Amino acid sequence: MNKYDGVPRELLDDLTAEFEALRALITSGTDLRRPTPAAGWDIRAGVSHLIGCDLVAAEAMATPGEFRRARPATDEGLTALLESHLTTRGDFSAERLRQEWDDAFAALLKAFQSTRRDQKVPWFGPPMSPATLATARLMEYWAHGQDVAEALKIDRRPTDRIRHVCHLGSATFGFSFTNRGLPVPSSPPRVELRLPSGRLWARGPEDAHASITGDALDFALVVTQRRHHLDTSLTCRGEVAEQWLAIAQCFAGPPGPGRPPGEAPQ
Known part of the structure; x- marks a missing residue:
């Protein structure tokens, strides 16, 4: 089986490019407590959210049964899960956060590369194809990247991604x-x-x-x-x-x- 059978190579390349573009904005000297335009979210919260969702998405693809058993049944439960992603890494240094981020994204890519085109991945709503889930992850990286760029007063140059x-x-x-x-x-x-x-x-x-x-x-x-x-x-x-x-x-x-x-x- 082609390891990219479930997701087009171009889409995974674009997802990786969004990850790398955002990661490049956050260095060891970045003030993670700087607030972003998302009310109540600082830079650390945005990155921690991405890490948590990458890990959950990898689990949904690799072990869908475990994901279904742990998936919140209500919007309130989903909100609580997302909030836990923020508090879990509340005291991480920038270097520790970046390392966990690298590991989580690598796990996400590995899971995508092992999917099948006809596979349906469980998620917070209707099941979706691996390609749709990859698009959703790219969207989140782009959106939170926008928040971080505005917090750091960096004018990002948009791309066709x-x-x-x-x-x-x-x-x-x-x-x-x-x-x-x-x-x-x-x-x-x-x-x-x-x-x-x-x-x-x-x-x-x-x-x-x-x-x-x-x-x-x-x-x-x-x-x-x-x-x-x-x-x-x-x-x-x-x-x-x-x-x-x-x-x-x-x-x-x-x-x-x-x-x-x-x-x-x-």
């Missing part, structure tokens, strides 16, 4: 509504974005009555709830498009609070 975040954002159109107990519109908007390279990226029916157009970076920031859509240059046409951007959420768990308008860094 952002297309994976945009894909997940588009694919979770229905989830964004059902997660809030709202009816799902019968047809999603057409999404047409420009990637950092200048290439065009599109999803959704070409004859849709609603549409979202603009910069891929802005769309990724909105669906990961790192920006309010009014603080971006995205253009909406149609009520469904406006409703979606107001609640868009491409990550698992209960509805996120999002970011209020006017908080984009200047």
Whole structure:
């Protein structure tokens, strides 16, 4: 069996690149207590969360039965699990945190490389393919990387890897509504974005009555709830498009609070 059978090599390469890009921002001299734009989260919390989720994802692929037995049954249980990821490493030095991070990511990659294309991985919600889980991990690395970069006042140069975040954002159109107990519109908007390279990226029916157009970076920031859509240059046409951007959420768990308008860094 090809060790990359479950996940395309390009996707794993892009996930690794996101890990390395974020890891490069955090050195032995980084003040891990520096707050990020995510309310209540400092840099240490963001990295610790990524470590914890990498380990859980590796377990879900390698030993799905154990993952199912330990998986929280409620949103409150999931919240408690995620909070435990933060407190577990609350006194780690930057070097110790980086070493545990390296080990956790290596375990994650090893698990992905052993998956099968037809495999369904249990997660916090419906089971998903290994490729979808890899995309979700990339999205989290990108989103928390954005938080860390803003905390350190570093202007990250976006790359076309952002297309994976945009894909997940588009694919979770229905989830964004059902997660809030709202009816799902019968047809999603057409999404047409420009990637950092200048290439065009599109999803959704070409004859849709609603549409979202603009910069891929802005769309990724909105669906990961790192920006309010009014603080971006995205253009909406149609009520469904406006409703979606107001609640868009491409990550698992209960509805996120999002970011209020006017908080984009200047």
